[in-house]
Amino acid sequence: MYVGTFTDSKNNKKWRCRACKTTCSLCYESFLKGANLSLPSLMQFLYFGSEDIQSHAFLEKQLQWSPNTVVDWKNFMRDVCIEDLIINQEPIGGPGTVVEIDESKFGRRKYNHGRLPTGQWVFGIYEQGTDNVLMIPVPDRSAATLLLIIQRYVLPGTTIHSDEWAAYNVVPAAGCDHHTVNHSENFVDPIDGTHTQGIENAWGV
Incomplete structure (x- = not known):
């Protein structure tokens, strides 16, 4: 598959199969699948989280997100991390x-x-x-x-x-x-x- 430009996509990009022409979201089979926010803003959010930048006011201003959106996504990412800790366990x-x-x-x-x-x-x-x-x-x-x-x-x-x-x-x-x-x-x-x-x-x- 390759990344093609499609005007009907939220991010104007999709995966597309060269053989059968099937398309799917860039976030297909990832924990971001179904997200209603733009991929660039989600990548910024993940970057800020990886740098331990947790200020609600900062995230709202930089991402132009509502307070409820910031809270919802921080809670969601906490759940993703907990699930990863439970699934991926090595001595x-x-x-x-x-x-x-x-x-x-x-x-x-x-x-x-x-x-x-x-x-x-x-x-x-x-x-x-x-x-x-x-x-x-x-x-x-x-x-x-x-x-x-x-x-x-x-x-x-x-x-x-x-x-x-x-x-x-x-x-x-x-x-x-x-x-x-x-x-x-x-x-x-x-x-x-x-x-x-x-x-x-x-x-x-």
Whole structure:
């Protein structure tokens, strides 16, 4: 296929097959498929996001988007990133590395108030000093479940930092060193003095 000029296209460009003359959008089979905004403005938006330029006022002015459009697209891109984290998972860590592990239940509160209802447990793994983050949906946070996840996604020889949740006592069985931090008392590992930022902060939530 080649990129041809077509006046009936929002961006004046389409993919076109030389053999059968079939055409399709430039965003075909991408997460931008069906977008009602111009491709150049979407590329600018993605660039600003990659540079961590998140100011709503800046994006509205530079892209000439409404406040609602900026909010909608930031939320959409957040969902795309989360989906990518869940789908594309490779083991992380290894000798000489430190990873932090934690689990959280994702759900929605009624009117954003009160305790979280029944939701999805997600196990998070963050490798300190890198951008390596894994988010794995799990049925529960039992020791048996967490051991299988650690064995699958954390390489042997890794030093693992966690809170004092009893299920994490299985960590040594995965061939990893285990340090615990009581976050109600401190955010520094009592053994080696390193700061543990917590998986919540690593995700920006």
